[in-house]
Amino acid sequence: MKAMLLDHVAIATPDLDLGAAPYTALGLTPEGPDEEVAGQGVRVRAFVAGDTLIELLAPTHPDSPIAAFLERRGPGLHHTAYRVADLDAEMARLRGQGARFLSDTPAPGRAGTRVAFLHPKWGAGTLIELVEHPAGAHGQGGH
Ligand SMILES: CC[C@@H](C(=O)O)C(=O)SCCNC(=O)CCNC(=O)[C@H](O)C(C)(C)COP(=O)(O)OP(=O)(O)OC[C@H]1O[C@@H](n2cnc3c(N)ncnc32)[C@H](O)[C@@H]1OP(=O)(O)O
Numbered sequence: 001m002k003a004m005l006l007d008h009v010a011i012a013t014p015d016l017d018l019g020a021a022p023y024t025a026l027g028l029t030p031e032g033p034d035e036e037v038a039g040q041g042v043r044v045r046a047f048v049a050g051d052t053l054i055e056l057l058a059p060t061h062p063d064s065p066i067a068a069f070l071e072r073r074g075p076g077l078h079h080t081a082y083r084v085a086d087l088d089a090e091m092a093r094l095r096g097q098g099a100r101f102l103s104d105t106p107a108p109g110r111a112g113t114r115v116a117f118l119h120p121k122w123g124a125g126t127l128i129e130l131v132e133h134p135a136g137a138h139g140q141g142g143h
């Protein structure tokens with residue numbers, strides 16, 4: 001089986017400008033403009049870091065999973081995401097191994113992607129996302 005590539009590392013922050021400060025100081029630049037992903041209750045700024053992205057996530061409303069995370073754990077590492085070519089096939093493959101997805105079907109992510117999340121208990125204490133990019137999409141690092 002081909003190894004999955006790290007698509008992004010996501011950081012929860014109450015405010016995008018506040019959360020961006022260290023990455024700007026490091027010299028990273030945003031891949032594009034900030035984007036709101038309404039279905040996830042987040043506003044996103046994605047910084048290019050070599051072949052991957054640092055995805056800063058701020059909540060857009062109190063019911064956002066990011067608002068709950070900030071309240072419980074404070075700002076910091078929220079999830080890691082792995083790129084797959086065929087999300088439906090990968091979900092079926094992992095379900096066959098007993099994987100526990102947080103929803104039955106993929107949801108829209110940033111930049112036209114489809115995403116699915118695995119429960120942190122299944123992820124041995126970390127939230128894991130799978131990402132399928134739109135066909136023919138070319139972002140940084142071969143995205
Ligand atoms: C920008 C769009 C998209 C993209 O394109 O990349 C995104 O990344 S959107 C990102 C935001 N969306 C999501 O996170 C959706 C999936 N998340 C959820 O459904 C929930 O956040 C959750 C993972 C189910 C957690 O919700 P919570 O209310 O805390 O549920 P539980 O109380 O059942 O928590 C279970 C257990 O898991 C621990 N936990 C929660 N969040 C995390 C986390 N990010 N990393 C590691 N562990 C996490 C939580 O503390 C509980 O642990 P125990 O207390 O030990 O039971």
Ligand SMILES: [Co+2]
Nearest residue numbers: 010055081129
């Ligand atoms: Co993500």
